[in-house]
Amino acid sequence: MSTAASARxxxxxxxxxxxxxxxxxxxxxTVRLRIxxxxxxxGDALSxxxxxxxVTKSTTTHHFRVLRESGVIRQTYQGTxxxxxxxxxxxxxxxxxxxxxxxxxxxxxxxxxxxxxGA
Amino acid sequence: MSTAASARxxxxxxxxxxxxxxxxxxxxxTVRLRIxxxxxxxGDALSxxxxxxxVTKSTTTHHFRVLRESGVIRQTYQGTxxxxxxxxxxxxxxxxxxxxxxxxxxxxxxxxxxxxxGA
DNA sequence: GCCGTACTACGATGAGTATCGTACGAGCAT
DNA sequence: ATGCTCGTACGATACTCATCGTAGTACGGC
Numbered sequence: 001m002s003t004a005a006s007a008r009x010x011x012x013x014x015x016x017x018x019x020x021x022x023x024x025x026x027x028x029x030t031v032r033l034r035i036x037x038x039x040x041x042x043g044d045a046l047s048x049x050x051x052x053x054x055v056t057k058s059t060t061t062h063h064f065r066v067l068r069e070s071g072v073i074r075q076t077y078q079g080t081x082x083x084x085x086x087x088x089x090x091x092x093x094x095x096x097x098x099x100x101x102x103x104x105x106x107x108x109x110x111x112x113x114x115x116x117x118g119a
Numbered sequence: 120m121s122t123a124a125s126a127r128x129x130x131x132x133x134x135x136x137x138x139x140x141x142x143x144x145x146x147x148x149t150v151r152l153r154i155x156x157x158x159x160x161x162g163d164a165l166s167x168x169x170x171x172x173x174v175t176k177s178t179t180t181h182h183f184r185v186l187r188e189s190g191v192i193r194q195t196y197q198g199t200x201x202x203x204x205x206x207x208x209x210x211x212x213x214x215x216x217x218x219x220x221x222x223x224x225x226x227x228x229x230x231x232x233x234x235x236x237g238a
Numbered sequence: 239g240c241c242g243t244a245c246t247a248c249g250a251t252g253a254g255t256a257t258c259g260t261a262c263g264a265g266c267a268t
Numbered sequence: 269a270t271g272c273t274c275g276t277a278c279g280a281t282a283c284t285c286a287t288c289g290t291a292g293t294a295c296g297g298c
Contacts, residue, residue, distance in 0.1 A: 148256085175259080177259075181256070200265095
């Protein structure tokens, strides 16, 4: 019981440790922006394996860590799975409207890039 | 008359070449965010030398280029000076509310970091 | 106990970038 | 023309980061 604590606690920044630059940087990557969009769409915590990302698992782990350390998501263990949830309350408190605006912008851009098909 | 054209034209992305990730990345740097805040506060085009940044001139040039190439600012020559203006119209058209929200968030964070003094 | 699944840790690598110093070019004033 | 100021270009450097592969740990089921 020394190598790894039973709870496998993960480091998260407290609310007042979250910085705007860090959040913007976290969101400025295509893969991470996609993760955040999926998280927002589902509205609930999702396991890492839910996502079908165009990168390997190692890289996926890396991106989730960047999101966690910048304060965008909160990660908790649930058995062998790890659940990822948006820290919407914290972000909204610190930067009102930022998350929603970025998500809306991402959707708008996705539609533009898709050529406004589908619907 | 071959080394540099008389107009010294600068490369700018067209509106539909502006990407959200690029804009967020441009704004995720402390120095650049400060430039954008100053630009927004003054509301008009400012010369590079207006800014008192904690970096050398070379680095300043670099940051202005990142902002220009990501589509955040538009640069035009005016004699020996170079004027920098926010591309607020383009950004608002592409990502409604994004710029204002980020600026508001930056102000809020600056006040928190200053310890809510002054006023 | 044993194995599979889920995720992590570590090391490597190649690309990007923030920074600087120095040297140069463009325009303005005298 | 000479010199001054503003900004650029180029080269160097050190750091960050996105990516991968491999090996390992934690948990749950058989």
